[in-house]
Amino acid sequence: MCVSKSYSVYLAYYLSHNIFPEGKPLDFAFIGGFNFSFALLVAPFATLMTRLYGVRAPMFLGVVLLPSGFIGASFASKVWQLYLSQGICVGLGVGLIYIPATAIIPQWFSKKRSLANGICSAGSGIGGLIICFSTQAMLNSVGLVWSLRITALVVFFINLVATLLIRSRNKEIQPDQRMFNFRLLGSYQVKLLLSWSFVMMFGYITLMFSLSDYALAIGSSNSESATVAAILNLGAAFGRPLIGYASDRWGRVEVAGILTFTCGILVFVLWMPTTLYSVLLVFAFISGAILGVFWAVSCQSVLHIQNLQVTDIPRR
Amino acid sequence: MRNSASASFESGDETFDLNSNDVSSPPDGGYGWVCVLGQFFINGFTWGVVAVRCQRAKNLLN
Numbered sequence: 001m002c003v004s005k006s007y008s009v010y011l012a013y014y015l016s017h018n019i020f021p022e023g024k025p026l027d028f029a030f031i032g033g034f035n036f037s038f039a040l041l042v043a044p045f046a047t048l049m050t051r052l053y054g055v056r057a058p059m060f061l062g063v064v065l066l067p068s069g070f071i072g073a074s075f076a077s078k079v080w081q082l083y084l085s086q087g088i089c090v091g092l093g094v095g096l097i098y099i100p101a102t103a104i105i106p107q108w109f110s111k112k113r114s115l116a117n118g119i120c121s122a123g124s125g126i127g128g129l130i131i132c133f134s135t136q137a138m139l140n141s142v143g144l145v146w147s148l149r150i151t152a153l154v155v156f157f158i159n160l161v162a163t164l165l166i167r168s169r170n171k172e173i174q175p176d177q178r179m180f181n182f183r184l185l186g187s188y189q190v191k192l193l194l195s196w197s198f199v200m201m202f203g204y205i206t207l208m209f210s211l212s213d214y215a216l217a218i219g220s221s222n223s224e225s226a227t228v229a230a231i232l233n234l235g236a237a238f239g240r241p242l243i244g245y246a247s248d249r250w251g252r253v254e255v256a257g258i259l260t261f262t263c264g265i266l267v268f269v270l271w272m273p274t275t276l277y278s279v280l281l282v283f284a285f286i287s288g289a290i291l292g293v294f295w296a297v298s299c300q301s302v303l304h305i306q307n308l309q310v311t312d313i314p315r316r
Numbered sequence: 317m318r319n320s321a322s323a324s325f326e327s328g329d330e331t332f333d334l335n336s337n338d339v340s341s342p343p344d345g346g347y348g349w350v351c352v353l354g355q356f357f358i359n360g361f362t363w364g365v366v367a368v369r370c371q372r373a374k375n376l377l378n
Contacts (some may be wrong), residue, residue, distance in 0.1 A: 105355055112344050
């Protein structure tokens with residue numbers, strides 16, 4: 001999920017064209033980080049809004065906030081304005097759209113839940129690739145200001161249509177929508193699941209963020225190392241639905257265990273010994289596919305602790 | 317779902333029943349696939365838009 005690069009396309013542009021002379025590189029990194037942190041921090045509020053006004057209310061708010069952030073950024077002339085617009089506003093928008101939406105799929109799917117989640121999470125890889133390349137092209141042709149505004153427009157319409165398509169089954173199942181259900185933390189299964197996610201994240205982040213750097217380290221060019229990141233994305237896009245299908249069929253814990261173990265082995269036998277770019281590409285594709293296991297398998301359990309009927313949570 | 321036969325566990329004073337097969341059991345398809353399509357686009361055009369990959373930035377900084 002973290003490999004797509006639209007913001008870093010802007011980041012590179014801000015830095016190389018000296019758009020915000022008083023902004024330090026660290027400022028721009030923080031603004032990107034704000035996207036993630038505010039998207040996740042808004043979760044309790046999004047859940048509260050869902051409970052009070054239904055699942056589409058927070059999503060519509062996000063559909064407006066997300067493009068507003070980009071429009072705001074197109075008018076920004078100071079770094080703090082960029083913090084507010086492309087940092088906080090965009091982050092809040094993402095969280096308000098994404099968090100209520102994640103609770104919907106498990107309401108519709110039980111046996112095919114991992115497959116459905118896998119297909120959904122493949123969207124972030126594909127969307128990331130599309131946005132990354134189109135942003136780069138727009139920056140070159142129409143410039144910064146209009147590429148931000150066009151992005152805002154496209155993002156607004158696609159998310160609006162997607163929000164209108166989504167329908168919750170809250171009326172049918174009346175889920176538990178407490179912001180946090182602390183009692184769940186007491187259960188052994190949930191503790192194990194959270195520990196697994198925690199440990200898994202070490203491997204996930206390490207791979208995601210260092211693979212293309214490694215490409216540079218073995219002497220590949222910048223564009224080759226960008227290709228490694230793209231192949232990782234592509235692997236994720238193919239792998240997630242497949243892993244989802246396998247999990248539904250052979251059990252989620254079993255598939256997750258076997259795949260993460262395989263990935264661990266591959267790190268030692270494929271990644272570490274190699275200094276060949278081609279082998280690295282193969283490794284990027286396979287590990288990209290395997291790493292999706294976290295989103296295909298665990299997300300459905302972890303995220304829905306917040307927003308799903310309690311009787312439905314600890315699916316294996 | 318494998319071995320969901322008698323799956324329930326207790327936590328505090330609440331018991332969570334893992335196989336509630338009343339009206340709430342998911343249809344596993346139907347309009348659900350439209351929701352999958354919606355969620356696919358949402359993932360693509362929320363996370364896809366913002367997600368930070370610092371590669372290019374790092375190249376510039378170094």
